[in-house]
Amino acid sequence: MKKKTLLTHLIVIVVSIIVAGGLASDLAKKQGKICVSKGMEDSKNFLGLNRFAADVQWMLFIQYCGSINTVNAENAPIIYEKLDSILRKNPDFEQAYEMGALMLSVEAPKKAIDILSRACENPRLSRSWKLPFLAGFISSHHMKEKDYAQAERFFKMACDMSSPPEPYVLSALIRAKSKKLLAKTWKNGITVVDEKHAMLCSLIEYYSFSQKSYENPSVGGGVYPAGFGKVTIPERMLSLAQDLQTQYPSDQNIRKTLDKVKEDVFKGAHICDKCFTPYLAGEKFCSHCSSQVDPFGMCLKCGALKRGKFCGSCGAE
């Protein structure tokens, strides 16, 4: 080879290394943004066949599932291993997370949660709210030692992922919150007395959060509805407050909580101080407990019921 040719080759080699090397570094950074789940994928991606291999393993897994009668202590680790292998090859495999976690939920709930936690970390599955919901459900129902704090975290995640959240997801979040609060101290030194009290405390917390999210959707990652299904949260709180008032008339913890409900939720509402029953315009006594209530909607001059700006009986303003 001539010296000149060799020199030309060497120059071409150096230039191409610089160009290719520079581009590769840039591309690697850009790829991280485009291929969001690549970091979770098995790096042993022989010929780039991970996804195809995951599909084949999935079909084999289905065959295996068909061959067993039930998921027990013996085959649960095998199922987990098979699922783990599939999900390492294809971390976007939503169906495998869901079906696998459901299969393992009773016999190996921790492993089921481990699988679902991985799904929750995958940005590509950020709209798949069923997966964190399932994880929360397993944490609060199938674990031997129920982890309500973890369940709450997962239910919250499920709510954030779906906007607006399904009523049953919201309900599960509030129930997990209340279970977590049981026999613990809530705000202002209030000790939670029983399940209803815990539920009321979590509803107060949720209500103020939903109000904030309504005013500023960025607070909770979306607007949270102030109710589940047909029942609104204030209605549910009112019913709980009435029950607690009847059940624990002299308990200081309940008293403080009810005061907080009045202050935070029912400020300015026409509710009997004693029994939490709403009263109507013109009523001077509570129809439920006969306590005196602060009347409203009456003419100050003649005491007749006012329907507008002026009194219908005497014409006073």
Add this chain to the structure above:
Amino acid sequence: MTEIMAIASSTWRRTFRMKSVYFLVFCVIVLIASAYNYDVLSIGRNKELMMNVSLFLNTIAAVIVAISLTFEIPKELSSGVASTLLSKPLGRTQYLIGKLIGTIITGLVITGFITVGFMFVFNMFFEKVPVSMLQGHLMVMASLIPMSAIALFFSVLLPESVATIAATLAIAFSFMGTKLHNIKYVYGGIIPDLNLLDVRAEAVWGTNVDEMYMLMALVWGIAFSVFASSVASVVFGYKDLK
């Protein structure tokens, strides 16, 4: 340039004269179409399966075409065909570039047939092919460029059978990524990372890849193949031919 294109055209013509190539492409398309029947077996994932199978088989086709270089060049060297060619006013570098271009064009046509076949089949069984899938196939086609350069490098460096194994392993491992990300110019410049051209997950998921990224990846593939073929050319330049 005429000499390079003459070598390149002889390479692709030889391949396209073989009827078995078309038969194999047809078999690949039939295999892709057969994924539709896995509806029950995969619990309704036959659409994703068809996409993954098409990308997998297209990659395999691309690898096989690239690897064919490791048979062809050592064979021409040992049979004396290369010596005859090089006795004409044709440089060794031109011969290698001609072979590389010929192989790339062959691969592009074959993978192109498979892509078109997939589009037809997918359209027939499901709906219109998503843009992301087309991008995925285009990137597989683009990956032919660095793959062929790797094969060319090994074909001049090693004897026939060893070169094939070495090139196959090098291509396969190039998809596994590397831990040399932080060593600038070595990563991507000397050690290839075919992962950069792998957007198959995005293709199946339906995420459209930025055109700029695709263009940059193509330029990277070309730059890397310039490096690999230049090194191959230097090695070939000092090689004793029969």
